Amino acid sequence: MRALREKLSEIYENLGLPRIIIIGFFIVLLIAAVPLGLSVPNLLGDAIRRWAMYGILVLAMVPAVECGINLNFGISLGIVAGLLGSTTAIEMGIPNPWTSLFAAMAIGVLVAIPLGIGYGILLNRVKGSEMTVSTYVGFSVVAFMNLVWLSLPFKSGTLIWPLGGRGMRNTISLASSFGGVLNNFLGVQIGDPTQGLYVPTGLILFFMAACVVVWLFLRSKTGLAMSAAGSNPMFARASGINVDMMRILGTTISTALGAIGIITYSQSYGFLQLYNAPLMMGFHCVAAVLIGGATVRSAKISHAIIGTFLFQGILAVALPVANKLLPGTNLADVMRIIISNGIILYALSKTKEGS
């Protein structure tokens, strides 16, 4: 009995109050779904899919926090790089979905690297207010890309507006390129197709592989040097580490992961979303990693994995539940905004004690 109580209090300490509230909320929503006639396996399947599809975008927060630039609100920079990679791959008209996917990722990362380096140099000049600056970098790059999307000389019919023949569409279907290619790889359907649970094995494997790669990097000599530079720059300097270089490295990796993340996201969603769609994505990623237990000074891969599941899980379950309870309202969306911004506010209000 006592052992159990100790175990429970240990779990409580490890999770912390905010996570326990959110886990409780998630379970309440799942239970509420049953009398409302919603299929729980279906909801869970949806939660799992959203978890894996958002996972890499949230994972991108980890190197950013670890290298000392705090939460990367400017992940939109990586996102637009990924979108640029995707549109270029579609324009190239590669028929094989896998080739198309990897071409998109390769181009996306190639674009993301110089952007990330420049962004890192900028953040080195504004030490102490990285989060404010990164938020505005994120906003500005989205606005700038609005012009670019309109003026890129792409010709593919799936990309440009059907009328006028110039400028790209808001939403671009990936059906003819790499849509769903990861989701369908080794996918498993449990139960019947409409009510059951679909496991997107390929997507999950890809997300896990990305986690392993980042984990290995963080355990390498350079990765550990980067973490040290982030948590105590003077200490790192005294150990012969170039702190500014490490910050640029972390920022660049974060941006590149953002590019890969949005491509993974888009292939699962089935569409590319251009223009203002990436505007608030940075906030969702930040909220997710914070729900997972990260702070502005330290983030682990487990925080990204757990946080994404909780954040996306709640959205996946809350939306149908709220629609059943109050049909015709957008309560679910209101709740999502409250949760994501509330958790960011909560985490930022806690930053002082850590430093």
Add this chain to the structure above:
Amino acid sequence: MGSRYVLEMTDISKEYYGNRVLKNVNLQVEPGEIHALVGENGAGKSTLMNILFGMPVIHETGGFEGEIKIDGQPAMIDNPYKAMDYGIGMVHQEFMLIPGFTVTENIKVGREITNPTFLSKVFGKDLETLDIEKMRRDARVALDTIGLNIEEYVQVAGLPIGYMQFVEIAREIDKTGIKLLVFDEPTAVLTESEADRLLEIVQLIASKGIGIVFITHRLDEVMAISDRLTILRDGEVVATLNAKDTTVERVAELMIGRKVEKLIEGMGDHRVLSDADIALSLRDFYVDMPGERVKGVNLDIRNGEIFGIGGLAGQGKLGIPNGIMGIYDSEGTVELFGKELDLTKLGEALRNGIAFVSEDRRGVGLLLDESIEFNVVFSAMQIKGDFLIRLGPITIYDQRKAREHTLEMIKTLDIRCTGPKQLVGSLSGGNQQKVCLARALTLNPALLIVSEPTRGIDIGAKRLVLEHLIKLNREEGLTIVVVSSELVELRSMCDRIAIISGGNVAAILEPDAPDAEFGLAMAGLRKEGASIA
């Protein structure tokens, strides 16, 4: 008035958390007297002045015992405003001036002369306009008194440092009814000619009947201008002397004099030290470390010795190790076992086998949110590639090896902890210091520099750390440089001690050299023609 003293402090005692920093201190100052207050860092000079000014730090820590009399009347000074009312002024070591204001505004700030206006009649005195003309006239008078002919309307920001000090003095003497003026190391930041000028001004002010308390480390200044001097050591008055009847040597001896317990006795010494076998050599070494500037130091540290670097705070002793390690920018030549180091490259000293335990343990020395294990192996991993394991094309952290090594270090250095996974932030100061030492030793250095090895740790741990350093030196022949503000500590273990003053080597002394020599060196009275910065 009824008293021959403007200030009498009688039987002043003060405790900080059970630690007695002042014991029955007496101080009397006559009107027009220049009374010098001398002593090492930590002798109690600042505490005594904090008591005189009623600083909050005194009253938050339980007040003090003893009595203060101003003009023979008992005075209750429990905040700095009261001190001002009693006519006590202070010229600070760091300037308390507002750079963007003019000289006049700085002199008059807080005591502005104002004219009522329509708005102020409605909304109160805070909205009265300044009577700039009158304020300028007052400022002029104050500036003239100290013989400073700068325009009273220029901004303070552009003035030379020496002038800022004079503006500060002008502000103090502009206060009506000033009876006693305290100078806290006023010449510390001044050039020599500025310092001479300041001393003249101090004498001028004293001649107007104002009592002066003059705090300084520079004994030559003390002897030049003061009438009497009070020497503090370890919170006690060791002597109050007439300047005429004593010598600099005598004062220096009284300031330092303390028993030194030799830690090295009883340890076998089989070392062979030779001037031909030099481990570390500094030539014309400059370091740009704020507050601890080094200005052209030359030093030769012999292979196998324990070399001490001492001196008062702010004189540059800390700049030397920080410059060598590349934490602050430096210039000049550094040779390690005959090989010149390129200090513009980050980590150069580390890669060549110099390990460093920083004086700023929590800021530079440790990753407080990481485990003991990670802190111990980190530098060796980064610099020498130890504790890494190859997995095909990639190399990652070898936790098993790191764990083994850390357990061994915990045992040899007796680090009190729950295990290698404990976060260093939760360790006591002494154990944190041992973790720093463990990290330095993990590098397997050819030369170890330890800066302030015992700062902020308790007596028991202090001894352990020092004895371990001596053991390393005697048994493994490790050359050790100890930088410390505790002269006693250096004298208990070092073979030679360099005293740094004004960013330069004032003297290199044997540990059992007379107290007076140490005192003179610390006061910056150099011997044999060393250049004056």
